[in-house]
Amino acid sequence: MNYIAVDFEWNQAYCPPSKKKNELIIQLDGEIIQIGAVKMDKDTEVLDTFEADIHPVFYRKIHKKVKELTGIDQSQLNKGDDFKVVIEEFKKWCGDDHIFLTWGPDDSRIMMQNLIKHNLPTDWMGKWVNLQVIFNMQTGMDTSQVSLKTAIEAFEIPQILHAHNAINDATYTAMICKCLELEKGIKDYYSTKTMSSLKHTACESYKIIRNCSNKVSVFANENIKNIKCPHCKAELSNQKPWIKQSGDRYITIGKCPEHGMYVSKLKLYRLKDKSLAGKYSMFASDGSDEEYYNNLVKANNERIRRRRRKKIAVKKQADV
Numbered sequence: 001m002n003y004i005a006v007d008f009e010w011n012q013a014y015c016p017p018s019k020k021k022n023e024l025i026i027q028l029d030g031e032i033i034q035i036g037a038v039k040m041d042k043d044t045e046v047l048d049t050f051e052a053d054i055h056p057v058f059y060r061k062i063h064k065k066v067k068e069l070t071g072i073d074q075s076q077l078n079k080g081d082d083f084k085v086v087i088e089e090f091k092k093w094c095g096d097d098h099i100f101l102t103w104g105p106d107d108s109r110i111m112m113q114n115l116i117k118h119n120l121p122t123d124w125m126g127k128w129v130n131l132q133v134i135f136n137m138q139t140g141m142d143t144s145q146v147s148l149k150t151a152i153e154a155f156e157i158p159q160i161l162h163a164h165n166a167i168n169d170a171t172y173t174a175m176i177c178k179c180l181e182l183e184k185g186i187k188d189y190y191s192t193k194t195m196s197s198l199k200h201t202a203c204e205s206y207k208i209i210r211n212c213s214n215k216v217s218v219f220a221n222e223n224i225k226n227i228k229c230p231h232c233k234a235e236l237s238n239q240k241p242w243i244k245q246s247g248d249r250y251i252t253i254g255k256c257p258e259h260g261m262y263v264s265k266l267k268l269y270r271l272k273d274k275s276l277a278g279k280y281s282m283f284a285s286d287g288s289d290e291e292y293y294n295n296l297v298k299a300n301n302e303r304i305r306r307r308r309r310k311k312i313a314v315k316k317q318a319d320v
């Protein structure tokens with residue numbers, strides 16, 4: 001098993017994202033334009049590096065904020081390679097047995113969105129670990145999202161590389177790994193007790209359910225009905241019924257015997273063609289979600305009871 005410290009840079013939409021969402025549902029918060037990755041063995045010794053520039057096809061014009069931050073200009077953007085080709089190479093380079101290590105929760109989410117948008121499979125990606133959580137646990141920092149720069153400074157890593165460049169940030173991330181107790185950190189990361197820091201920030205599975213005529217067909221979808229563990233693909237045991245959280249948002253919990261509890265969220269969208277679509281995302285749970293879920297059930301039942309009582313009262317009045 002190898003560790004892969006990875007960082008992506010992405011371009012943003014110039015016009016409001018809703019217009020660029022293409023059917024609204026397939027949100028693309030950022031289009032990946034650069035990949036940087038450092039492969040390490042189990043002792044965090046560097047084995048190899050990977051870097052690529054990608055030319056965007058959805059957000060083609062470099063956003064001025066992105067240009068400022070990354071130093072990537074329009075001509076560099078245009079010279080980038082095709083996303084599908086790069087991903088094919090990257091996949092091969094990653095190998096079969098790896099854990100992705102990122103600084104922050106965004107990279108995994110953005111990569112999943114990009115793969116879905118390009119109609120590419122997402123299941124090869126495997127485990128993602130947000131190192132911020134391990135950093136917080138091992139340095140006694142609070143539960144906030146510490147910047148990469150703060151972590152570099154905390155470990156007195158010399159800052160010789162220009163930040164906000166994918167391979168440089170991946171290199172810094174790999175250097176931070178050397179300063180952490182990585183193996184223990186990852187174990188703790190997955191243990192149920194310590195996930196409370198940066199809760200629900202590392203999305204572990206992300207799916208779009210499309211072409212549904214109504215809610216019943218959304219919930220009949222195989223991915224929604226029988227939720228699987230994102231790591232071992234085992235069907236979750238004791239998956240609770242989906243319950244309405246608010247508006248068009250639903251939630252459920254379930255447990256993998258090996259990898260612990262997961263909370264799944266579903267948001268429904270009515271599309272222009274009147275069909276219904278669902279955005280499904282899944283997160284490791286620290287266990288507090290069970291209480292939250294049970295309270296939601298209680299509140300829902302109470303609402304139903306109240307409605308029933310009201311109905312009976314109205315009927316009684318009408319009978320009088």
Ligand SMILES: [Zn+2]
Nearest residue numbers: 229232256259
């Ligand atoms: Zn599992």
